[in-house]
Amino acid sequence: MTVPKFKYINIEAYRPGKSVIKKNTNYIKLSANESSLGISPKVLKIFKNKNLITNRYPDSKSKVLRMAISKHNNCDFNKIICGSGSDEIIQMICQLYLNKNDEVILPEYSFLMYRIYSKIVGAKVRFSKENNFKISISNILKKVTNKTKIVFIANPNNPTGTYLSKSELITLRRKLNKKILLVIDDAYYEYNLNKDYISGLDLFKSSKNVFVLRTFSKIYGLASLRIGWGYGDKKIINELYKIKPPFNINYFAELCATKAISDKQFIKKSVSHNIFWGNKIKSNLENYKIISNEVTCNFLLLNFKNCKISSKLFMKRLIDNRIIIRSMEEYKIKNCLRLSIGNSKENKYLLTVVKKIFKNV
Ligand SMILES: Cc1ncc(COP(=O)(O)O)c(C=O)c1O
Known part of the structure; x- marks a missing residue:
């Protein structure tokens, strides 16, 4: 039978870590x-509120949450976009920047969604070698070609747990061609108290060619509500709003994240x-x-x-x-x-x- 033909995508789907092995066992x-x-506990209180509204669409620009993010991180409200997990922001960035055959550089051991979303839009992924599980700036630079559009790094990195220091981040940005977007994923930044560490947001708040990712899935404990955000130049954010599904953040998630961020x-x-x-x-x-x-x-x-x-x-x-x-x-x-x-x-x-x-x- 003739059927409509879909695109073949040559990638392995993301497989989350196991959560159960056998049913009915308390793992x-x-x-x-x-x-x-x-x-x-402040977020828990919201769960007990019986007046939650479900018949109305949520605010498509998550203004209340973005105000809270802007206040608590001392950053520009207009440079924030919320996503259904930072995952969705990674996807939108790939859609916005990458055409077929463009190149993306990723450290060889890095969060799997960077490669998955890059490949979905037809980009080629080049992996930079790491030194003893640490991202190598010189190796990233070696992988650059005139087709490179984005370098993704998580800092600290998942799954290696290593990080680039403030001076290393500055070097990476300085030595990387200005036209290449550096995406710094701050998913675990709260946990890193080392003195030579600085989050991507704190270092590159005013940069035009660094884009930062943050999530409510880790330290804030809201993984199941799917909420994260991206921060970058206003021009990038404005274009991302054209791509963003209109109601990607549900009302309940926005409410919980807004409360969560206030509980220092x-x-x-x-x-x-x-x-x-x-x-x-x-x-x-x-x-x-x-x-x-x-x-x-x-x-x-x-x-x-x-x-x-x-x-x-x-x-x-x-x-x-x-x-x-x-x-x-x-x-x-x-x-x-x-x-x-x-x-x-x-x-x-x-x-x-x-x-x-x-x-x-
Ligand atoms: C480095 C990194 N970035 C992003 C994510 C995805 O976070 P989210 O739940 O906000 O999509 C993860 C999840 O494990 C991660 O490790």
Whole structure:
């Protein structure tokens, strides 16, 4: 039978980290870098409000939320656009900038959606090598051609947990051709307290060729509501508004994100929790020669190259004990796993299970 022909897209669809293995088992999910402390109590109060409006369309420009973002980040209201997750902003940026055969540069180990959305619009992805899991500026520069349109980096980077310092970011922007858009994804910036670190937003607020991504899915604990934002030059933002689906942010998500951003106390608590448990888990795992990045975000990339057992066996043993962490197979990082920092109960349980695993090998 003749049927309408669709385009063939030569990419693998994004596969999220596992959240269940067998039904009806109470798994501990430490695979998706979600908020370990849930959500702010101030946001929880909104859930109890019985007067939520659902028959009206939401504000297509999310003005209330953008006002709050502008106030709390000391940045320009007119340079903010909200997306259904920062994910949607990545998609819109690719639609806006990339034609068939244009090139995009990505660090070899980077968030998978950059390559997926770039390829969907027909662009070619060039991967820059990393040094010991850290983004290499010189290697990015080596990959530049006259077809390069965008360089995407997450800082700190997912899944490696490493970061570029302020001076490195400045060097990258200075040495990169001015016509190339540098996209800096700040998804995990709140967790990185290192003195030489600065978020993309704080460094490049006034830049015309840097675009910044932020999300409410990580420290704010709103992953399921799908809400993030982008920040860039007004001309870019105006064009993105032409592409943006009109009602991409639902009313409830906007309400929750607006409240979440005002709760500094919750963010402070989440950061301290993360630093405490991140370092505790890191040093505990080092006893078994499982090495990891310094704590810069809410996950650790665990490297098993010196360990008695392989990452595969370790993951299997964790699953046997109801703990799910992220395989690095899709990212093509050998003998490594990514572990999100959980709440105190989950972390304590994890350390007990690890002890048990190594007792029996
Ligand atoms: C670096 C990075 N950017 C963006 C995202 C997507 O965030 P969102 O939930 O806002 O789409 C993730 C999610 O894991 C991420 O790790």
